[in-house]
Amino acid sequence: MRKPASLVYVCAFMTPPDQSANDVSQHAVMAAGMAPSVFCADADAVGAMRINPASEEAAYRARLTETFFSATRRAPRPHASSRRSIATSPSVWRASLRRRPSAGSAASRATTFTVSDRAIPPAAQDFMIASVDSALGSKTHVQTLWASHSPFLSQPDKLAAALIAATA
Template sequence: MADQSAGIVFIHGAWHNHETWDHVVPILNARGIATTVFDMPGAGVNARLPASFLKRPLDSQAFATEPSPNAGVTQDERTDFVISQVRETAEKCGGKVVLAGHSLGGATVSHVVERVPELISAAVYITAFMLPPGMPPVAMIQDESMADALVPGLFAADPAAVGALRVDFRSEDPDYQARIHEAYAGDVGEEMFKKAEAHLHCDEPAQVATVPSPVTKERFGQVPRHYIHCTEDRAVTPAGQKKMIALMDEAMGNKTAVHVMATSHSPFDADPQGLAKILGDIALG
């Protein structure tokens, strides 16, 4: 086994890929922290795109009704994949690792920690879905505390009909593009946001949002957890973040360590130094 060193395994959020972490990873590596990034099943290079998305100008009716070729991706598939990454990183680092997830990636953090708590030194939720036992992400998405979230207003199809949470990141409509920008990264400059947006895929598998959180006090509850609370988030609202923290603390009978960042839903682009400082300090103990 390798000499013991700090390591962080990253889980990107819905529609994103491994490039989410491009501005954060070099800072952590410079502190001697090993990092593992990847495209989740159904994301990045693993995403399958509807044919209508690739044809421009867009046929909005076809895009609204074409079944998603990405719809078959399951939460179990994602959980198993990340566990393999955690095991590999833990072996490389010679000990437990930090598991950090953004947005909907937080759901996978919970599933993984519940399965392999012995491999996780800390679970970190970056303005993410940290859900109490039995709650699926869709219940939180529909919660009153999330009423001001901008992302559902971007959906270009009925998730139940096409099997995906579908957003047209290649839209040529300036109003729609402005709403995308505001929803995800209102505090990030246009040029940087356009580079980030180019990596987003259109179809997030809908069924992963329906799987209840599996966490228990006996397993998940024994792992230290941290929440990075982004106060200017328009995707996962500040009120929603606070509600999830309160619900989880009550369910687990212990406290989440909360770190506050005055950023949008994309702290990795808005303030990568600040995010890397929090993550690095957690990893180094």
């Protein structure tokens, strides 16, 4: 793998050209994923993908914690001045790369594979990595972390080491 000139850390789905996060989320490999169980409303109806970390419902907060923060001591508490829900536009969720990179132009890429992820199960992570590798004709550098969906909270030092290793 070529040493990258820079590194961008993105906490998101890794999708091949012509597929969106929404496409991947509806694939059979996501059946065990818990993320859909914490969406607060129909994205098409409200115009956003929403989760609500400030919910008053204890069962919902417990499911949110299990989905995204299972390896942390406790889920982060929303700041008092924060919005009551976190929203992502459905257009972002449904966006895909419309143009394939030309041969030899694809940048080096790396991902962290989070073994204990309940939001995006390991089978779905394998699927996304293999799909991108196939579509771009090159291998993704994979760093495995025994972490849940939020290694930046549960294992920040190991995540930092993985990101540094990706640039070595």
